[in-house]
Amino acid sequence: MADGGVWRPPRTCEDYWSEWKHCKGVRNLFHNYYTYGEAPSCEQWKIDYGNCRKWEKSKSPDAKESLCKSERARILEKQKYDPVWKLRKSPPRDWYLPLGQDKPK
Numbered sequence: 744m745a746d747g748g749v750w751r752p753p754r755t756c757e758d759y760w761s762e763w764k765h766c767k768g769v770r771n772l773f774h775n776y777y778t779y780g781e782a783p784s785c786e787q788w789k790i791d792y793g794n795c796r797k798w799e800k801s802k803s804p805d806a807k808e809s810l811c812k813s814e815r816a817r818i819l820e821k822q823k824y825d826p827v828w829k830l831r832k833s834p835p836r837d838w839y840l841p842l843g844q845d846k847p848k
Contacts (some may be wrong), residue, residue, distance in 0.1 A: 752807075753814045756795040763788035787813060 764783035765771055775783040791813050794806040 752798060754795075756792060756799060758787055759792035759795050760814050763792055769833050 763785055765784055766788055772782055775781065791810060792812075794803075794809045797806040798810065802818050
């Protein structure tokens with residue numbers, strides 16, 4: 744609410760539309776089917792686009808709440824996976840040595 748206390752959706756309505764179009768695209772469908780064995784569910788992007796437009800036209804509190812809930816769910820979905828590698832707190836002690844076969848392991 745940086746612009747005078749008026750709530751705005753987390754993304755522009757065009758962003759929701761382009762995400763939906765990308766999700767329904769042949770390339771994305773093929774990638775998801777190849778990777779996960781099923782087509783992606785794109786319905787939420789379309790619902791969010793409709794809610795965004797509804798918010799822009801009538802400032803509907805239901806549309807606002809639905810958009811907020813959807814964005815929170817997306818953020819939680821991204822955060823539920825652990826990183827692939829364990830993050831280091833500091834570099835290895837011998838980081839400055841040249842790489843080679845004679846380096847002790």
